[in-house]
Amino acid sequence: xxxxxxxxxxxxxxxxxxxxxxxxxxxxxxxxxxxxxxxxxxxxxxxxxxxxxxxxxxxxxxxxxxxxxxxxxxxxxxxxxxxxxxxxxxxxxxxxxxxxxxxxxxxxxxxxxxxxxxxxxxxxxxxxxxxxxxxxxxxxxxxxxxxxxxxxxxxxxxxxxxxxxxxxxxxxxxxxxxxxxxxxxxxxxxxxxxxxxxxxxxxxxxxxxxxxxxxxxxxxxxxxxxxxxxxxxxxxxxxxxxxxxxxxxxxxxxxxxxxxxxxxxxxxxxxxxxxxxxxxxxxxxxxxxxxx
Numbered sequence: 001x002x003x004x005x006x007x008x009x010x011x012x013x014x015x016x017x018x019x020x021x022x023x024x025x026x027x028x029x030x031x032x033x034x035x036x037x038x039x040x041x042x043x044x045x046x047x048x049x050x051x052x053x054x055x056x057x058x059x060x061x062x063x064x065x066x067x068x069x070x071x072x073x074x075x076x077x078x079x080x081x082x083x084x085x086x087x088x089x090x091x092x093x094x095x096x097x098x099x100x101x102x103x104x105x106x107x108x109x110x111x112x113x114x115x116x117x118x119x120x121x122x123x124x125x126x127x128x129x130x131x132x133x134x135x136x137x138x139x140x141x142x143x144x145x146x147x148x149x150x151x152x153x154x155x156x157x158x159x160x161x162x163x164x165x166x167x168x169x170x171x172x173x174x175x176x177x178x179x180x181x182x183x184x185x186x187x188x189x190x191x192x193x194x195x196x197x198x199x200x201x202x203x204x205x206x207x208x209x210x211x212x213x214x215x216x217x218x219x220x221x222x223x224x225x226x227x228x229x230x231x232x233x234x235x236x237x238x239x240x241x242x243x244x245x246x247x248x249x250x251x252x253x254x255x256x257x258x259x260x261x262x263x264x265x266x267x268x269x270x271x272x273x274x275x276x277x278x279x280x281x282x283x284x285x286x287x288x289x290x291x292x
Contacts, residue, residue: 040070143274
């Protein structure tokens with residue numbers, strides 16, 4: 001069993017990006033600029049956005065953080081989105097999800113300029129991904145693909161089972177892994193909460209990817225010997241032994257499953273750092289697509 005260490009792989013990507021920034025500075029070229037809008041004080045969102053800001057600092061990107069309390073009117077948020085669309089100094093930006101219930105997340109997503117949509121959530125970018133046209137791929141699926149490629153995980157001809165069909169992880173990842181590319185060329189099964197005989201289906205997977213948000217859902221009896229297991233889950237659960245009072249738990253029962261695997265990603269330290277690394281790569285790409 002080997003660990004798919006997202007921290008190590010993401011650190012390598014940050015180093016590569018920092019070298020690009022250094023070269024651009026020497027040439028007097030523009031430095032990538034990422035902005036983030038954070039609404040409210042959701043603990044997970046705050047942690048995630050702070051990690052993005054820290055990554056920008058390490059790489060040398062410029063970054064802007066815009067914060068609102070959770071009572072911000074929808075029209076104010078949409079106005080800020082439009083302002084960022086029009087701000088030529090900003091190469092890409094994100095609106096951190098989830099948003100408060102009184103704000104229509106789809107309306108906000110649709111308001112973002114697809115050319116600055118470095119989260120890859122806009123329908124235009126999702127459509128570009130489907131047609132294999134240049135654009136922005138959702139950061140988590142893109143991060144998983146990088147993790148597989150940089151760890152030399154063989155995907156061609158493999159049976160891949162993805163549990164979870166969200167528009168930002170499971171569904172786009174199923175398209176990427178089924179594509180005639182490397183990594184890719186998998187035979188993909190997209191499973192979900194209504195899938196019958198799920199344990200049997202998972203037990204036949206060469207590559208098993210869990211993205212359902214149910215801590216410890218994947219147990220050892222659902223995993224075949226030698227499988228590659230990627231855990232996308234990041235659920236906060238109470239843990240009185242931690243100073244914070246909580247810890248992150250993945251969708252996979254790591255202790256039980258790990259001994260059966262050839263590779264497995266941990267939580268934390270697996271997919272999470274790769275998501276942020278992918279966002280940084282998309283930000284550079286956003287600037288480059290503008291010809292700057």
